[in-house]
Amino acid sequence: MAIAAGLSVVALVGVGGWQIWGALHNGATLQAENTSLAPLPERAKTPFSGLDWQSELVAEAPASADLPAEASAQAGSSGAARGDVDGLSNIAGNVTGVLLESYATLAEGGEYTPEAGERIAGDVAESLRARVSYKIYGAGDITTTSDTSYGRMLAYRGDMQIALGPLLKNTDYELNIFARYIESGDAEHLVQLERTAENYRAAVENAAQLTVPVDALPHHIRVLNALSEFAATLDGLKDNAGDPFASVALLRTYNTAEQNVYLSFDALARYARNKQS
Numbered sequence: 001m002a003i004a005a006g007l008s009v010v011a012l013v014g015v016g017g018w019q020i021w022g023a024l025h026n027g028a029t030l031q032a033e034n035t036s037l038a039p040l041p042e043r044a045k046t047p048f049s050g051l052d053w054q055s056e057l058v059a060e061a062p063a064s065a066d067l068p069a070e071a072s073a074q075a076g077s078s079g080a081a082r083g084d085v086d087g088l089s090n091i092a093g094n095v096t097g098v099l100l101e102s103y104a105t106l107a108e109g110g111e112y113t114p115e116a117g118e119r120i121a122g123d124v125a126e127s128l129r130a131r132v133s134y135k136i137y138g139a140g141d142i143t144t145t146s147d148t149s150y151g152r153m154l155a156y157r158g159d160m161q162i163a164l165g166p167l168l169k170n171t172d173y174e175l176n177i178f179a180r181y182i183e184s185g186d187a188e189h190l191v192q193l194e195r196t197a198e199n200y201r202a203a204v205e206n207a208a209q210l211t212v213p214v215d216a217l218p219h220h221i222r223v224l225n226a227l228s229e230f231a232a233t234l235d236g237l238k239d240n241a242g243d244p245f246a247s248v249a250l251l252r253t254y255n256t257a258e259q260n261v262y263l264s265f266d267a268l269a270r271y272a273r274n275k276q277s
Contacts, residue, residue: 053094053249054087086133092245095124129256130249134232137208137224144214152213153275160268163206166199175254178237180236193238200231219268226264230257264270 035072052073084090100118106112145152174196181189204227212220 014212051094051098051127053091053128055094055110056087056090086131086236088130088132088240088246088250089243091128091130091249092243093244095128098124125248126243128249128252130246130253131235132232132236132250132253133227134225135204136228137221139217139221141208142220143211144217145211146214148213148215150275153216153272156210156213156216157272159210160207163210164203165264166202166206169199170196172196174234174237178241181241190238190241193234195233197234197238200227200234203233204228216268216271219264219271222264223268226257226260230261233257 004127090106099120103112103117106116172192174193177189177193177196180186181193205223207224207227210220236250237247237254240250
């Protein structure tokens, strides 16, 4: 998608000069506390699909500095203190750190070339995905009926149409809303994105209260969870709209979440079509 490509350029080619400058000159080194990190030489030469870009950052003081241990712990928990339970604010620092360390490793070995730098940036971009927290529904959360007749399916389908009514308020494509914010910087577009997410959550809450034919339960749960994930992804885009690194990762998540919504509704529609009168 055009907007994802544009953000990738901003995030991975531009790299964010102020963040790089800060990492080099603020008297501390930022690194990800991540057991899956390979040794530095390997990190400069291999794909980054095994990295957790949302892992917590910790500030390590230079050896000559006398920094209390609690200060280091506070630096690492700043994301949690801001309510960033998913660690999305850590993505920028982790990406910047990996790019800087990869460059330094290649340069030290005399192996750096512009082509190598582009390949590393491409590997980082390909691996970027964001996890978002959302409410997950299970069979125990839904009231069911053993009546699986054609008539009961029709009643259930009508109930679902009413329950999903809040989605009719979403008349604008979500990525168009986000693109307009990126282009204009007008926060009103983020307010619109927030309202859109609220409509998805309202639809989920309505549908969760329905009595569902037991043979429709798996499809019903799939729809609830897909809509719940999609709403959480929109929240993530809104909350991290000013961070190009997190936005790129969330746009990848958006693509997956959007597909999950389409597939869940398709499965529910096939259930209804296949029900015999």
